[in-house]
Amino acid sequence: MMHTVQPFRTGIPGIEAFSLASTRQFPRHSHDQFGIGLILSGAHRSWSGFGWVDARAGDIIMVNPGEMHDGSSPDSNGRRWQMIYFAPEVISELLDGDVDVSATVLLPQIRDSRQAIHFSRLFGALTEHCPDPGHSEECLLHTVVHAFRHHSTQRSWKQVIPPSIDKVKRQIDLSPELPHPLQEMATLANTSRFQFLRAFAYATGATPHAYILQQRVRLARRLIASGKELVQVSYEAGFADQSHMTRVFVRQLGVTPSRYRAAVCTNRSHAISFKTRFGQ
Incomplete structure (x- = not known):
């Protein structure tokens, strides 16, 4: 490969x-x-x-x-x-x-x-x-x-998410680092576990577990960019440990957290001003 x-x-x-x-x-x-x-x-x-x-x-x-x-x-x-x-x-x-x-x-x-x-x-x-x-x-x-x-x-590519599924999705988005047991999510959506699995995957394009991991990687990226150590990032983003974070990070983004950190943790006091206008 x-x-x-x-x-x-x-x-x-x-x-x-x-x-x-x-x-x-x-x-x-x-x-x-x-x-x-x-x-x-x-x-x-x-x-x-x-x-x-x-x-x-x-x-x-x-x-x-x-x-x-x-x-x-x-x-x-x-x-x-x-x-x-x-x-x-x-x-x-x-x-x-x-x-x-x-x-x-x-x-x-x-x-x-x-x-x-x-x-x-x-x-x-x-x-x-x-x-x-x-x-x-x-x-x-x-x-x-x-x-x-x-x-x-201006055409929206977003699929309309049923309110019951959106309620669970917003809860995950707010706190991806926390545990989200399947039964609790199904209860919040007022449906059975199997029906919830199918409805969530249909509405979002990912299973609940995959979506939670995706949101944890996004949180980890923000924490890494803020300069935190990888061990601390793995804990704050909800992963079992740093090796778990690394496996999920590589599977989704193709690059390890350490290499990602090396690329994004630059001197953040340098910022370009984008005030010039072009007429393309």
Whole structure:
């Protein structure tokens, strides 16, 4: 099995960059951020809020905060791709009020050579050894503005979740680190355990257990980015121990918590101002 993930220090809070080469299948999960990526070689098949997506070399793939998705290679050759994740507040500042980020979703897959050029320039600017803040800022604006102006929609990809299931989901979201026994969740949803399992998976795209682990990984990412030690993170995020956190982290994101920490725990006093405007 081929699987290589390289996280990069971007030097910009709220922006993460990864280079990946893998035959691995990623389970369904979601991110807190917007994601924009470029398939370099091979093919990539994934589920998204819009349905199934089949991307090939040269295609741009995109994901929205909270959007359930997975990823696999349709053959044994695997695929290579690059991803950049943007915190929603970074996107809001870049767009400077032109777009209501909370009501806008990026399309899951596009074929746009101009967007691919913008992305490649941005990825290069963010991952070079001694990045130039001014150049990175311009590349950020070009990439994000073009994506949101030309490849986004107001149509919601979110499925309407029944109130009984949403009640359980919100409880998990508020405290993923706590135990959530199946019987207690079913009781809260006022249904049997088996009916709850089916209803939750249908509404969210993941089983309750998988969703809880996903939310714990998201919490762990935030705690790691805040500078906490990994042992403490594993405890505060609800994992049995650090090795348990590592196994789940790698299964969902393809990278260990320690390598993730090395990439995101940079000097957070450095922040780019995104006040320049471009007219793409």
